[in-house]
Amino acid sequence: MRYGRIPDEAVRRLPIYLRGLLFLSEGGQQSISSKDLADFLSVNPSQIRKDFSYFGVFGTPGVGYKTETLIKQIRKILKLDVVHRTALAGVGNLGSALLAYPGFGVYGLDIVAAFDTDPKKIGRKVSNITIESSSKLGTLRRRKIDLAIIAVPGDSAQKTADVLVKAGVKGILNFSPCYITVPRRVKVISIDIAMDLARLPYYMRAG
Amino acid sequence: MRYGRIPDEAVRRLPIYLRGLLFLSEGGQQSISSKDLADFLSVNPSQIRKDFSYFGVFGTPGVGYKTETLIKQIRKILKLDVVHRTALAGVGNLGSALLAYPGFGVYGLDIVAAFDTDPKKIGRKVSNITIESSSKLGTLRRRKIDLAIIAVPGDSAQKTADVLVKAGVKGILNFSPCYITVPRRVKVISIDIAMDLARLPYYMRAG
DNA sequence: GCATGTGAAAATCTTCACAGCA
DNA sequence: TGCTGTGAAGATTTTCACATGC
Numbered sequence: 001m002r003y004g005r006i007p008d009e010a011v012r013r014l015p016i017y018l019r020g021l022l023f024l025s026e027g028g029q030q031s032i033s034s035k036d037l038a039d040f041l042s043v044n045p046s047q048i049r050k051d052f053s054y055f056g057v058f059g060t061p062g063v064g065y066k067t068e069t070l071i072k073q074i075r076k077i078l079k080l081d082v083v084h085r086t087a088l089a090g091v092g093n094l095g096s097a098l099l100a101y102p103g104f105g106v107y108g109l110d111i112v113a114a115f116d117t118d119p120k121k122i123g124r125k126v127s128n129i130t131i132e133s134s135s136k137l138g139t140l141r142r143r144k145i146d147l148a149i150i151a152v153p154g155d156s157a158q159k160t161a162d163v164l165v166k167a168g169v170k171g172i173l174n175f176s177p178c179y180i181t182v183p184r185r186v187k188v189i190s191i192d193i194a195m196d197l198a199r200l201p202y203y204m205r206a207g
Numbered sequence: 208m209r210y211g212r213i214p215d216e217a218v219r220r221l222p223i224y225l226r227g228l229l230f231l232s233e234g235g236q237q238s239i240s241s242k243d244l245a246d247f248l249s250v251n252p253s254q255i256r257k258d259f260s261y262f263g264v265f266g267t268p269g270v271g272y273k274t275e276t277l278i279k280q281i282r283k284i285l286k287l288d289v290v291h292r293t294a295l296a297g298v299g300n301l302g303s304a305l306l307a308y309p310g311f312g313v314y315g316l317d318i319v320a321a322f323d324t325d326p327k328k329i330g331r332k333v334s335n336i337t338i339e340s341s342s343k344l345g346t347l348r349r350r351k352i353d354l355a356i357i358a359v360p361g362d363s364a365q366k367t368a369d370v371l372v373k374a375g376v377k378g379i380l381n382f383s384p385c386y387i388t389v390p391r392r393v394k395v396i397s398i399d400i401a402m403d404l405a406r407l408p409y410y411m412r413a414g
Numbered sequence: 415g416c417a418t419g420t421g422a423a424a425a426t427c428t429t430c431a432c433a434g435c436a
Numbered sequence: 437t438g439c440t441g442t443g444a445a446g447a448t449t450t451t452c453a454c455a456t457g458c
Contacts, residue, residue: 007449011409015402019384033417041386045417046451053419061418062458079408086404093304100300103384103401147407171407177226177310179248187410189403194310196396197293198222200354200378201286203394214427240439252439253429260441268440269436 010051015107016041017048018074022106025067033064080108085145087169088114089160090152091121091131094175098149099127113145117156134163141168154178161188217258222314223248224255225281229313232274240271287315292352294376295321296367297359298328298338301382305356306334320352324363341370348375361385368395 020041024032034052038045052058052065055077059065075081086104088095091114099111115134116122122133140148148169152160157176164172165182174180174190182188227248231239241259245252259265259272264280266272282288293311295302298321306318322341323329329340347355355376359367364383371379372389381387381397389395 009449011406014409015399015405018405019399019402035417044451046420046453047449049417049419050450059418060458061456062416064417077409078405079411080405084408093307097300097304098400101400103399104404107401107405109401109404146411147404149404170411173404173407185412187407189407191398191400191403192226192310193305193308193398194314194316195222195226196398197311197316197354197356197380198225198285198287198314199218200380200394200396201291202218202221202284204286204353204377205392216427242439251429253431253442254427256439256441257428266440267436268434269438271439 006054010054013043013047013051014055014074014078017051018071018078018080018107021067021071021074025071030067031060031064032067032070034059036064075108078107083108083110084147085110085112085143086147086149087112087137087140087145087164088129088149088151089116089134089137089164090150091116091126092151092153095149095151096126098151098175099129109147111149113140113143134160137163137167139167140164145169147171147173149173149175150180151175213261217261220250220254220258221262221281221285224258225278225285225287225314228274228278228281232278237274238267238271239274239277241266243271282315285314290315290317291354292317292319292350293354293356294319294344294347294352294371295336295356295358296323296341296344296371297357298323298333299358299360302356302358303333305358305382306336316354318356320347320350341367344370344374346374347371352376354378354380356380356382357387358382 017037020037024040034045034048038048057073086109088098088111099114104111114126114129114131115137116131117134121131124131146169148164150157150160150172154176157178158180161172161180161182165186170186172186172188174188177192177194180188224244227244231247241252241255245255262284293316295305295318306321311318321333321336321338322344323338324341328338331338353376355371357364357367357379361383364381364385365387368379368387368389372393377393379393379395381395384399384401387395
């Protein structure tokens with residue numbers, strides 16, 4: 001499936017394309033050109049074609065890409081064609097919101113377990129998931145859970161990551177405002193909400 | 208304050224540097240070299256020096272940067288030296304979590320108002336903020352609120368953005384899974400949580 | 415004719431390497 | 437000596453432009 005070196009940026013854009021395609025495919029059009037998609041997403045059409053070519057995704061000259069096929073191919077490249085069982089570590093305000101978040105399903109991601117250290121929370125149900133003790137994180141491998149979301153306070157983020165890695169998790173989405181160190185085989189994507197907000201004022205015009 | 212064209216990437220890194228500096232300054236060291244900071248953040252020291260130079264931030268050869276001064280300068284560049292009053296649109300699960308989120312204060316960002324369309328929510332207090340009707344969004348300008356967070360469902364995100372822009376907001380942090388169109392003078396930064404998670408499986412090793 | 419796929423060019427971003435100063 | 441600031445080199449990414457195929 002790989003065609004030479006693939007820019008990380010291209011991987012980052014693939015879910016954007018997928019989201020746009022899913023939206024546009026609801027309109028029922030059988031095929032879509034790179035220009036159609038580019039206009040919709042406000043990006044450059046060549047960029048889209050080049051990105052697709054990195055992954056060996058090809059369309060029909062003079063026509064475009066078959067919408068359904070394209071969606072399937074992108075899903076397959078991103079390994080979203082199989083459901084990924086995901087665990088949540090830390091069921092505070094943010095964690096609870098993530099459990100209720102409706103957007104994951106679209107991408108074949110399913111939060112199937114939630115963990116917290118607070119004894120008061122353990123056993124409680126949030127969005128149909130029963131909160132378990134963090135001491136049970138070791139069961140993840142047996143339960144075929146390969147992704148995890150860290151939504152614990154910063155000071156315990158690294159410790160949580162260590163446990164998750166030991167439990168066989170292969171990818172971590174980190175919401176804590178901390179840099180996390182893991183073995184190279186594990187991928188971490190970090191979202192620091194405050195840091196994104198912190199960039200906004202810079203772009204504000206005077207007045 | 209501008210020294211020639213500044214890469215967007217440099218702006219994106221500034222809050223990362225700031226976060227690291229705040230952490231390291233707690234240790235009490237008066238000055239810090241680009242290497243110290245780079246090691247701590249796992250980045251390249253030249254990158255840091257070059258980034259600083261874009262903004263006219265200079266250190267002392269042979270010594271480094273004066274920690275306190277550096278923090279102040281970065282805050283000023285990012286316009287975080289004045290408090291930014293921020294509004295939240297949409298007090299669902301995610302919105303509530305954001306209201307409770309402790310990380311904004313560090314960057315001088317303060318959520319001072321929350322809005323929702325659900326009559327059942329209006330008047331209720333969440334994290335000490337009384338939820339107001341979305342019909343009151345027009346009051347933002349008078350209340351000196353210049354930033355906003357969109358945490359409404361995707362299908363009303365654009366409508367909400369339109370109202371916010373009309374109400375004088377100059378920057379928007381968008382959590383809805385939608386592309387939002389605004390006048391050029393307004394900056395939008397979007398965070399699509401599911402999309403970030405969707406990139407993870409790609410990097411997973413087989414097995 | 416129309417839209418793809420792709421080398422080549424352009425633009426951008428990162429790292430190097432070193433002169434210069436405390 | 438040690439670390440900065442910065443031109444220049446290198447690496448990467450984006451865009452162009454056009455030959456190719458439907």
